[in-house]
Amino acid sequence: MDVNIFDFETIMGEKTMFDLNEQIKKWRCALVQSEAFDKSDIDELESHLREEIERLTTLKLSGEEAFWVAAHRVGDTDALAGEFAKVNWPGMLRRRCFWMTAGILAYLFASYLAGAVSQVCLFLAGLSGIRSYGLGLVGVVSNLAILGLVIFFFCLSYRHNWKILRFGRWLNNFAIRIILVVGFIAAVVVLNAARIFFSAALARTMGAQEYGQIAIIWAYLQLLLPVLLAVILMVVLVRLRSSEFSAIEN
Amino acid sequence: MAIKKDLVAASATPLILSILAEGDSYGYAIIKRVRQLSGGRMEWTDGMLYPVLHRLERQGLIKSFSRASEAGRLRRYYQLKKKGKKVLKEQKNQWMLTYSTLRRLWEKKLCLT
Numbered sequence: 005m006d007v008n009i010f011d012f013e014t015i016m017g018e019k020t021m022f023d024l025n026e027q028i029k030k031w032r033c034a035l036v037q038s039e040a041f042d043k044s045d046i047d048e049l050e051s052h053l054r055e056e057i058e059r060l061t062t063l064k065l066s067g068e069e070a071f072w073v074a075a076h077r078v079g080d081t082d083a084l085a086g087e088f089a090k091v092n093w094p095g096m097l098r099r100r101c102f103w104m105t106a107g108i109l110a111y112l113f114a115s116y117l118a119g120a121v122s123q124v125c126l127f128l129a130g131l132s133g134i135r136s137y138g139l140g141l142v143g144v145v146s147n148l149a150i151l152g153l154v155i156f157f158f159c160l161s162y163r164h165n166w167k168i169l170r171f172g173r174w175l176n177n178f179a180i181r182i183i184l185v186v187g188f189i190a191a192v193v194v195l196n197a198a199r200i201f202f203s204a205a206l207a208r209t210m211g212a213q214e215y216g217q218i219a220i221i222w223a224y225l226q227l228l229l230p231v232l233l234a235v236i237l238m239v240v241l242v243r244l245r246s247s248e249f250s251a252i253e254n
Numbered sequence: 255m256a257i258k259k260d261l262v263a264a265s266a267t268p269l270i271l272s273i274l275a276e277g278d279s280y281g282y283a284i285i286k287r288v289r290q291l292s293g294g295r296m297e298w299t300d301g302m303l304y305p306v307l308h309r310l311e312r313q314g315l316i317k318s319f320s321r322a323s324e325a326g327r328l329r330r331y332y333q334l335k336k337k338g339k340k341v342l343k344e345q346k347n348q349w350m351l352t353y354s355t356l357r358r359l360w361e362k363k364l365c366l367t
Contacts, residue, residue, distance in 0.1 A: 045308075048281060048330050049301055055282045055327075056300070079301035085303040091312065 022068040028053065034081050039096050040089035053078050112153075118150035120195040123202040126222075130206045135214070141220035144228060151229075155236055162244070204224065258298050266298075266304040266306050268349060274316060274334040281307065281330070307332055313343055 019098075028050065034048045055075050060070035089096065125146035128140055174180045207215045260305045273279060273287050284307075285300050315338035318330050334342070 044330075045304065047328075048304055051305075051327055051329060052282050052285075052300060077300045079299040083299070084301045085304055086303075088308075091305045091308045 022066070022071075024057070024071060027068075027071050031075060035084075038081065038085040038088075039094055039099060040085040042092060042095060045088060045092070049078060049084075065134075074099045110158075111190065113188070114151055114154040116192055116195040116199075117154070118147045120198040120202075121150050122146040123199045123206075127206045129204040130209050135210075136218065137221055139218050141224045143222045144225040147226075147229060148232060151233060152236075153242065159240065257292075260294065261296065265349075266303075267310065268342065270303075270306060270346040271311065271315065271334060271338055271345065274332055275339070275342060278331045278333045280332065284332075310338070315337075 031053070032046055032050060035049065037042050041049075056074035056077060057067075057070045060073055061067065063074065124141045126139060126143045129142040134142060160188075210218075270284060270290060274282050279287070281300075282304055285298060285303055288296055288298060307316070307318075311318055311332070315335060316332045317335055318332050322330055323329050351361050
């Protein structure tokens with residue numbers, strides 16, 4: 005048997021061998037990108053696609069040809085998304101509300117966490133003898149550090165395609181939903197109790213007048229917080245938006 | 255001769271309801287039946303059938319259920335409901351009226367020439 009190892013077509017043929025399942029997976033991914041489709045919609049469309057591919061391959065089309073013809077018949081993703089959105093809009097609205105509520109809860113949790121941690125830092129700094137402006141600075145820096153960590157975690161999970169934050173499907177389970185709600189309430193209570201406890205403890209280590217001065221300094225420094233936070237969140241928003249546009253262009 | 259898009263859209267509901275009146279069916283088979291009945295001249299973008307089916311289901315004209323095919327693939331079947339039968343009857347009358355009105359006009363023209 006004479007096999008020419010430099011046969012270009014053989015080499016290319018091997019390299020570009022068509023993998024139907026892989027191609028269908030990619031096709032599914034394009035649909036998943038749009039929020040107009042439910043999982044059951046995509047399953048139904050895939051079943052249709054596979055059936056058409058089967059029919060076309062019995063007509064002597066190759067797997068690749070059959071896939072492209074069938075995909076064309078099923079229709080352009082954007083046009084399909086437009087039609088499905090007209091039917092699925094209550095679900096889309098619910099999903100959007102879900103993420104907005106999740107965002108608000110995440111912000112509340114982050115701010116409670118930052119409040120509690122910075123109060124602990126203040127208490128420790130107070131014990132080690134830091135006073136006045138120094139103490140106020142410790143409070144603000146620790147507060148910002150925690151919020152920065154939360155935003156860093158958010159950006160990290162975004163870069164990894166939300167693999168860390170894929171908790172949406174767990175919420176279908178009623179027991180997990182209850183655990184999450186109870187857990188959130190418990191965390192809020194514990195964090196706020198810690199904040200109050202440590203601020204009271206700090207007040208006890210010094211005179212009321214001195215504590216009042218520190219409280220005023222901290223209040224002034226805290227003017228920084230909303231401004232910085234707003235700037236950081238706007239940067240995050242702009243970055244998210246621009247990456248969304250580049251995704252469309254590609 | 256291909257049928258214009260808006261006419262295809264308008265006839266989708268009575269077509270689907272009529273096909274389901276023949277018996278329970280699923281998306282791919284419904285498309286196949288439309289193609290066969292129209293001699294391939296009534297071309298649908300296949301995927302566009304499903305939003306229509308889902309809307310009819312939401313309106314309570316049809317209902318869906320899952321059943322495995324002979325090859326073991328899970329299919330979503332659709333079944334005509336009582337309300338769907340009633341709507342089909344109304345639609346049938348409307349289309350018949352449209353058809354007979356147009357025919358009368360066109361036949362008169364034929365006689366004059």
